[in-house]
Amino acid sequence: MANLLWLQGGACSGNTMSFLNAEEPSACDLVTDFGINVLWHPSLGMELGENLQKLMRALVSGQVPLDIFVFEGSVVKAPNGTGEWNRFAGRPMMDWVRELANVASFTVAVGDCATWGGIPATAPNPSESVGLQFLKRGHGGFLGKDYKSKAGLPVINIPGCPAHPDWITQIVVAVATGRGGDLTLDEFQRPKTFFQSFTQTGCTRNMHFAYKVSATEFGQRKGCLFYDLGCRGPMTHSPCNRILWNRQSSKTRAGMPCMGCTEPEFPFYDLAPGTVFKTQTVMGVPRDMPLGVDKTGYVKLTAAAKAASPKWAEEDIFVV
Amino acid sequence: MSANGKDEAVLKTISDMMAAGLETQTEPFPETEKEFGAILTELRHLDSEDLKSKLVISGFVNHPYGPDQQRCLECMYYLVHRKWCDLPELSVPVEPDWWCRLWRI
Numbered sequence: 001m002a003n004l005l006w007l008q009g010g011a012c013s014g015n016t017m018s019f020l021n022a023e024e025p026s027a028c029d030l031v032t033d034f035g036i037n038v039l040w041h042p043s044l045g046m047e048l049g050e051n052l053q054k055l056m057r058a059l060v061s062g063q064v065p066l067d068i069f070v071f072e073g074s075v076v077k078a079p080n081g082t083g084e085w086n087r088f089a090g091r092p093m094m095d096w097v098r099e100l101a102n103v104a105s106f107t108v109a110v111g112d113c114a115t116w117g118g119i120p121a122t123a124p125n126p127s128e129s130v131g132l133q134f135l136k137r138g139h140g141g142f143l144g145k146d147y148k149s150k151a152g153l154p155v156i157n158i159p160g161c162p163a164h165p166d167w168i169t170q171i172v173v174a175v176a177t178g179r180g181g182d183l184t185l186d187e188f189q190r191p192k193t194f195f196q197s198f199t200q201t202g203c204t205r206n207m208h209f210a211y212k213v214s215a216t217e218f219g220q221r222k223g224c225l226f227y228d229l230g231c232r233g234p235m236t237h238s239p240c241n242r243i244l245w246n247r248q249s250s251k252t253r254a255g256m257p258c259m260g261c262t263e264p265e266f267p268f269y270d271l272a273p274g275t276v277f278k279t280q281t282v283m284g285v286p287r288d289m290p291l292g293v294d295k296t297g298y299v300k301l302t303a304a305a306k307a308a309s310p311k312w313a314e315e316d317i318f319v320v
Numbered sequence: 321m322s323a324n325g326k327d328e329a330v331l332k333t334i335s336d337m338m339a340a341g342l343e344t345q346t347e348p349f350p351e352t353e354k355e356f357g358a359i360l361t362e363l364r365h366l367d368s369e370d371l372k373s374k375l376v377i378s379g380f381v382n383h384p385y386g387p388d389q390q391r392c393l394e395c396m397y398y399l400v401h402r403k404w405c406d407l408p409e410l411s412v413p414v415e416p417d418w419w420c421r422l423w424r425i
Contacts, residue, residue, distance in 0.1 A: 214396040216406050227396040228424070274353045283351055284390070284424045302425050303394050311401040 002067040002176035004030075005059060005100065006041040009086055009093050010120045010129050011073025014162040015111035016043050022165035023247060025173060036176050039064070053089045060099045068175055069104035069149075070168075071097060074113040074120045074129035075142040085127060094142065097132070106175045107132065107149045108156045110168055115157040115188075116264040117141075123270045133157070133189065137264045151180055157189040161261035166243055167194050188264060190237065198291070199258045200233035202241030203250070204318070209234070211309035212302050218277075219255040221316040226290075230277045232260030232268070234290035327404070331413035334375065338382040342372070346379040349386075349421050359422060363409040371412070378410060379421035392416050395423045 008016070020027055020043065030036040038044060040055060047055055058064040075094050076086035083092030101107050109132045112118030116136050120129035131141045133155040139145040141155075148154055156175075158167050171191060174180060184192045200206065208215070208224040215223030225231035233241075233252055240250045240258065252258055257277055260266050269275035280287040289298055350356040359377060366373050384391040392398045393416035397407040405414045407422060 212396060213399070214406065216397065216408055274357060278353055278357075279424075280353055281356070281424055283349065286425075299388075299394070299425060302396075306394055306398070306400060309400050314399045314401055 001035045001037050003037050003039050003065055004068040004070060004172065004176070005039045005066055006070040006072065007088070007093070007096065007100075008042045009071065009073035009097070009114070010076045010127055011111070011113055013042070013072075015072045015114075015160075015168070016041070018160075018162035018165045019110070019168050020165075021246075022169040024166050025169050027169065030169060030172060030176075034173050034176055036068075036172065039066075056089050056096060056100075060096075060103060062103055066100060066104045068106050068108060068172060069100050070108045070110055070172070071114045071132055072110045074117050074127070074131065076120070077128035077130065077142075078126065079128075081128065097142065101132070101143055101147065101149065101155075104149050105151045106153060106156065106180055107143075107147075108158060108171060108175070109133070110158050111163050112159050112161045112261060112266055115155075115159040116266075118161065119267055119271075122267060131157075134264060137188075153180065153183070154185070154189050156183065156185065156191065158194075159188075159190060159262040159264075159266075160238065161259075161266065164238075164240070164243060164245065167191075167239075186237070190262070194239050194243075195237040195262060197237070197239060197242065198234060199236040199238045199240045199250075199252065199260075199262075200290075201239070203233055203252045204241075205252060208313060210305060211313040212305045213309060213313045215255065221255070221318040222314070225252055225255070225257040226279065227286075228279055229257045230259075230275075230279045231257035232263070232288070233258040235288055236260040236263055238262040327402075327413040330371070331403070331415070333371065334380070334412065335382065335415070337372065337375065338380060342375060342380075344376045344379045344381065344420075346381060346385065346421055356422070356424075360409050374410065374412070375420075381419050382415070382417075383419070384417055385419035385423075390419055390423050392418045392420075392423075394425055395419075396425060397422070 059066045077083050078085045083094035086093045109115045114132055116131040116134045117129050120127050133141040133143050135141050186192050205224050213223050214227035215225050236258055362377050392414050397405050399406050405412050
């Protein structure tokens with residue numbers, strides 16, 4: 001039996017909604033098949049008021065062991081570093097987070113806000129939001145860059161806006177069943193099993209990417225979304241086209257650009273007008289290249305790919 | 321007239337206009353998305369039949385352009401087989417060696 005506590009800071013509950021839709025395994029499977037004891041969760045917890053405070057104090061004191069501490073949402077430090085804008089169970093949430101992280105065997109940040117600060121931490125960041133161990137690309141965050149949970153791991157970051165349901169439940173199961181030590185994390189402490197490949201990996205529009213045929217409007221059944229519509233699939237690490245959403249699709253498959261929500265910089269360009277769903281260019285060349293590709297190579301490749309593109313690449317291939 | 325026939329007719333019209341020395345706004349090249357968007361906005365306000373203004377505003381030329389000799393062939397909006405500019409605000413038949421300042425790669 002592994003005790004799990006899930007708290008929300010500066011959050012929209014999107015990751016909770018995602019978690020509750022998990023299928024492999026489902027949230028119920030965590031309890032019935034994998035022996036996870038959900039001590040409390042904002043949407044599932046039964047305790048209120050004094051009873052909840054009692055549970056929280058028991059966890060902090062070690063009277064009740066905390067095996068997995070899941071945090072959703074940013075750590076709100078406003079105003080002036082006091083955290084008073086986000087109170088929970090009688091005190092600033094950030095105080096609970098610090099103390100619970102110190103006693104947890106594993107600490108898991110779910111969603112962009114908990115991992116890197118997310119949208120709340122976008123400039124000018126009035127809520128003084130930070131992620132558990134990062135603020136955007138900056139290592140440190142709320143707990144500091146040297147933080148390690150009792151099991152010896154840093155915060156396990158499962159980013160996304162929201163994170164895919166199965167990324168959450170599969171990591172929780174791995175930790176709860178004693179395989180936490182098998183997790184390998186990348187430089188942003190994301191499990192490599194999910195975040196080594198790109199969103200583009202498995203995208204059904206890869207043929208159009210190869211032949212440089214662009215989608216020019218949302219929902220088109222042809223064309224790559226990278227060239228004009230701001231898709232960040234070639235430089236975003238996620239398995240969105242390997243582990244499909246609702247088991248059947250993904251944004252890019254449906255004709256909507258990837259917004260790069262598993263990367264620390266999300267939302268990119270601080271959501272400045274004209275930067276969302278529009279590929280940013282400098283003199284007609286994309287500002288952000290597919291990872292590992294330089295400008296000269298890109299221009300040469302484009303010329304060759306265009307010249308070689310087959311006729312079918314210009315037509316709708318996913319017909320109803 | 322078939323769609324192909326209509327495209328060919330429009331292509332010839334554009335070719336003739338440019339061969340006759342139509343002056344178009346090749347500069348300034350839109351360096352940023354904001355500048356690019358401003359040109360698109362201008363195009364959207366045109367009468368859909370106003371081909372000449374479309375060519376002028378977008379800076380059409382009937383040859384490669386600039387130090388890199390940019391041309392439609394490499395532009396992401398260009399459909400090679402249809403010989404077509406797929407940018408919704410333009411949507412005109414073009415030759416691969418032409419260029420306009422809405423060129424993007």
